[in-house]
Amino acid sequence: MTKPTLAELAKNLDTGHVSSVELSSALLDKIDSLDGDIGAFLRVDRANIERYAKESDERRAAGKTLSTWDGIPIAIKDNIAVKNQHCSCASKILESFISPYNATVVERLKNAGMIPFGRVNMDEFAMGSSCENSGFNPTRNPRSLDRVPGGSSGGAAAAVAAEMAPAALGSDTGGSIRQPAAFCGVVGVKPTYGRISRFGLVAFASSLDQIGPLTNNVEDSAVLLDIISGHDPKDSTSLKNSATSCANALEDLPSDLKGIRIGIPKEYFEMEGLDADVGASIQDAIDAFKRLGAEMVDVSLPHARYAVAAYYVIATAEASANLARFDGVRYGLRAANPEDIMDVYLRSRGEGFGEEVKRRILLGTFVLSSGYHDAYYLRAQKARTLFRQDFDTAFERCDIMLSPTSPTVAFKLGDRTDDPLKMYLADVFTIAVNLTGGCALSLPTPTPGADGLPVGLQLMAPPMQDEALLRIAGTFEMATNA
Amino acid sequence: MGNNDHGGRFDVDKIAELARIALPDELKHRLYSDMERIVGYVDMLAELDVSDVEPTSHAVRLSNVLRDDIATAPFPREQMLANAPATVDGELVKVPAVIEQ
Numbered sequence: 001m002t003k004p005t006l007a008e009l010a011k012n013l014d015t016g017h018v019s020s021v022e023l024s025s026a027l028l029d030k031i032d033s034l035d036g037d038i039g040a041f042l043r044v045d046r047a048n049i050e051r052y053a054k055e056s057d058e059r060r061a062a063g064k065t066l067s068t069w070d071g072i073p074i075a076i077k078d079n080i081a082v083k084n085q086h087c088s089c090a091s092k093i094l095e096s097f098i099s100p101y102n103a104t105v106v107e108r109l110k111n112a113g114m115i116p117f118g119r120v121n122m123d124e125f126a127m128g129s130s131c132e133n134s135g136f137n138p139t140r141n142p143r144s145l146d147r148v149p150g151g152s153s154g155g156a157a158a159a160v161a162a163e164m165a166p167a168a169l170g171s172d173t174g175g176s177i178r179q180p181a182a183f184c185g186v187v188g189v190k191p192t193y194g195r196i197s198r199f200g201l202v203a204f205a206s207s208l209d210q211i212g213p214l215t216n217n218v219e220d221s222a223v224l225l226d227i228i229s230g231h232d233p234k235d236s237t238s239l240k241n242s243a244t245s246c247a248n249a250l251e252d253l254p255s256d257l258k259g260i261r262i263g264i265p266k267e268y269f270e271m272e273g274l275d276a277d278v279g280a281s282i283q284d285a286i287d288a289f290k291r292l293g294a295e296m297v298d299v300s301l302p303h304a305r306y307a308v309a310a311y312y313v314i315a316t317a318e319a320s321a322n323l324a325r326f327d328g329v330r331y332g333l334r335a336a337n338p339e340d341i342m343d344v345y346l347r348s349r350g351e352g353f354g355e356e357v358k359r360r361i362l363l364g365t366f367v368l369s370s371g372y373h374d375a376y377y378l379r380a381q382k383a384r385t386l387f388r389q390d391f392d393t394a395f396e397r398c399d400i401m402l403s404p405t406s407p408t409v410a411f412k413l414g415d416r417t418d419d420p421l422k423m424y425l426a427d428v429f430t431i432a433v434n435l436t437g438g439c440a441l442s443l444p445t446p447t448p449g450a451d452g453l454p455v456g457l458q459l460m461a462p463p464m465q466d467e468a469l470l471r472i473a474g475t476f477e478m479a480t481n482a
Numbered sequence: 483m484g485n486n487d488h489g490g491r492f493d494v495d496k497i498a499e500l501a502r503i504a505l506p507d508e509l510k511h512r513l514y515s516d517m518e519r520i521v522g523y524v525d526m527l528a529e530l531d532v533s534d535v536e537p538t539s540h541a542v543r544l545s546n547v548l549r550d551d552i553a554t555a556p557f558p559r560e561q562m563l564a565n566a567p568a569t570v571d572g573e574l575v576k577v578p579a580v581i582e583q
Contacts, residue, residue: 048523100561193541205538236547237540307525320501329504330575334567341580342502350504358503359513363520366492367502379527381537388538421519436543465541 005073005221009166010068020053020060020071021481024115024280027073031118031164039139040149040158042078043086044118049073052115058114069114069227077156077167078119078127079165080211081200082106084107085116088136089202093326093333093352103200103359104235105169105211105228111454112227117165121155124354124473125323126204128152128175129423133356134135138413143185143453147410150180156214157184167215167224171201173208175405175430181214182405185444188214189221189470190430192463193321193437194239196225197232205318206237208434218443218474222246225466241464250474257475258293263398267304268429274407281445281455282404287448288480289402298347299394299401303386304432310387311431312424313380320364326352359420384435391436395462400472401430405442409449429458439466443473446480491521 004012005035012018017212035041050166051200058070062405065071076082079089081099083106088094101159123133131139141147141155142162149158153170153249157180160168172190181188189212196211213224223246227237230243263287290296328334328348335347350478367376406426416423442456449455461469484562494514505513561568568576 087494099564100557100564176575194544210568233549237542237544239542239544303530306527306530309526313524313527324502328567329577331565332567337579340578344578345502349502355509355513357515358509359520361495361503362494362502362513363517365497366517366521367524369497369500372492376524376527378537379530379532381539382532382535383527383530384538385535386532420516421523424520434541470577 003163004073005217005312006166006167006215006220009216013071020056021114022048023071024049024053024073024117026213027164028135030162034142034162037140037145038142038158038162039137040086040120040155040162040164041118041135041377042090042121042155045085048116050118054115057382066111066113068082069223071115072166073117074109074117075117075120075156075159075168075372076106077153077168078122078171079171079202080106080169081202083115086119087202088119088135089125090122090136091229091352091354091357092135093348095135097331097335101200101201104197104232106200110227110229114227117445118159120159120168120299123152123154124357125202125359126152126171126173127319127320127356129175129179129338129426130411130431131180132413132417133154135353135354139210140413141184141410144410144451147412147453150183150406150410152180153188153214154180157181157186157188158165159254160184160186160214160216167213168229169224171209171211173204174315174434175427177212177214178405178430178440178456178458179427181442182444182454183410186214186216187218187221187443188212189225189440189441191225191229191244191466192439192441194237195229195244195466196244197230197235197238199234199420203322203469205221205315206322208315209316210434218441218470218477219250221394222250222470223473238332244466246467246470249471253471253475253478254292255479257289257472258295258402260472261297261398262289262294263299263394263401265299265301265304265394265401265403266426267301271407273425274404274451275409277408277449278404278408278455281447281449282457284447285445285457286402289476292476292479297398299397301387301390301394301432303383306383307387307432307435308428309384310380311427312348312363313376314384316360316364317368317377318364318366320361322389323357323361328352356420362401368437387432388436391432391438393463400462401460401461402470403458405429407459409451409453409455433460438463439469441473443477491516
C-alpha cells in the first residue's frame with residue numbers, strides 16, 4: 001500500500017531488482033493511463049527520458065553511478081529551466097520557448113544522475129492557488145477529480161499524489177508548494193530563502209520565490225533538499241552556508257518530542273474562513289504532538305491579518321517589473337503584423353498573458369506608479385518589517401510554529417474563479433513565511449477532513465532551521481503513521 | 483474608460499499603457515472592478531502605524547554581491563537567437579522600425 005521512498009527505489013536499482021529504464025517506463029505507462037483525467041503533465045519527452053534512463057543503467061553496469069540516487073526520475077515544474085526542453089510557465093507567451101541552459105537545481109539533479117521527468121502544470125507564471133490559471137489546461141486533484149489540486153505547483157503535487165512521479169520540484173512564492181501539497185495529501189517544503197539557487201527559475205517575485213520539493217514523505221524531501229541546496233555564484237541572493245544536511249538530521253529519530261516547544265499563533269486560529277473540519281484535523285494533530293511530549297506554547301503574530309494585503313502589493317509590484325521582459329522582442333510570442341514597436345509590446349502582452357497575470361501586472365504597476373508608491377509599495381515593505389519582528393518575537397518562545405496550511409480542503413473546479421480576492425485570502429497562512437524568509441513545510445494530518453480529503457499541517461521555523469524543522473516533522477510522521 | 487468613467491480612484495487606461503498591455507473593453511471593465519475590490523482590501527495597510535519602521539525589501543540582507551571579474555564562455559549567438567520571434571539572417575533580433583526616418 002505505502003508508496004516506495006526514494007531510498008527504497010535507490011535500493012531496488014542498486015540490487016538490480018529494477019532498472020532505471022523499467023522504472024521510467026512503468027511511470028510513463030502510468031501517465032498514459034491516468035493523466036488524461038488528471039492533466040498534471042504539460043509535456044513528457046519519452047525518448048529523452050528513456051535515453052537518460054538507459055545511460056543511468058549503463059553507468060550502473062560499469063560501476064560508475066553518480067550517486068545513490070542515479071536513475072531516479074523527478075518531475076519538474078514548468079517554470080524551472082531544463083536545457084533543450086520547453087519552459088512555458090504554463091503561459092501562451094512562452095509556449096514555444098526552449099531553455100538554452102539548465103537551472104542550477106536541475107544541474108545538481110543531473111550531477112546526481114537523476115532524470116528530469118516531464119514538465120508539470122502550474123498556474124500561469126505561478127500566479128494562482130488552484131492550477132485553473134494554467135494557459136493550457138487545468139489539473140485535477142487525483143484524490144477527487146472534481147476538485148482542484150491547489151496551486152501554483154498543482155501539477156507537481158498531483159503527479160506525486162497519483163504516483164506518476166516519485167517526487168517533484170516546485171516553487172513557492174506565497175504557498176505554491178505547501179498549499180497544493182496539502183490539497184493532494186503529499187509533503188511540500190518551502191526552504192529558507194537563499195538556500196536553493198533561483199538561477200533558471202523564471203522569476204515571479206524575486207524577494208519571495210524559492211524552489212523546493214514535493215514528495216510522498218519527509219525523508220524524500222530531505223534527500224532532494226540536500227541534492228539541490230548550496231551556494232550558487234549565479235544567484236546573488238544565494239547564501240554562502242546554504243547547503244542543507246537534512247538527511248543527517250533525520251537519522252536516529254527519537255520516539256518522542258520531549259523538550260520541543262511548538263508555538264500556536266492564536267491569530268491564525270481566530271481567522272474567519274477556517275473550516276471546521278480543517279480545524280478539527282489540526283486539533284487532532286496538536287493532540288498527537290502533546291502525546292509525543294511536545295510542549296504547546298501560545299504565541300502571537302499581532303500583524304497577521306495584514307499579511308495578505310502586504311503580500312499582494314509586494315508580489316505584484318515585483319511581478320510587474322519581472323514580467324516586463326516578456327515584450328515580444330527577444331523571445332516568446334510576438335503578435336502578428338505589428339504596426340510599430342509599441343504595438344509589438346501592447347498586443348504581444350495582451351495576447352500572450354492570461355487574465356490573472358494581467359490583473360497582477362496591472363495591480364503591481366498601480367502600486368508602483370507615481371503618487372501611489374509610498375502609500376502602497378513602501379507601506380507594504382514597512383509592514384514586512386513588522387511581520388519579521390512578529391516572527392522573531394514568537395520564535396523566542398518556541399522552536400517551530402504550527403498552523404493549518406490552508407483554511408479549507410481542496411475546493412471544486414470553478415468554485416472560486418469568479419472571485420480573485422477570495423482566492424487570494426486562502427493564502428493567509430502560508431504567505432508570511434515568504435515575507436519573513438524562514439522555512440516551512442506542509443504534511444498531511446493524521447486525520448483527514450471533509451469527504452476524506454487530505455488536510456495539510458503547516459510547520460514553520462526560523463531561517464536556516466530547515467534541518468530542525470524536518471527532524472520534528474519526520475519524528476511526527478513516523479510516530480503518527482505507526 | 484478612465485478615472486471618470488468608473489468614478490474610481492485610478493485610471494485603468496493609463497495603468498494598462500504603463501504596463502504595455504492591450505486590453506479589449508469588456509476585459510478592461512472586469513479587471514477594473516476586480517482591482518477596485520483588491521485595492522479596497524489592500525487599503526487596510528493604512529491602519530498600520532509605520533512611522534518609525536524601516537522598510538524590508540528582501541528576505542535576506544545581502545549587499546554588493548559581485549562575482550570575480552573573470553570572463554566566462556558566452557552563450558553561442560545562434561542558441562540565444564533560436565527563441566527570437568524574428569531575426570535578421572539569424573544574427574540580429576528583428577523589430578519594427580523604432581526611429582522614424
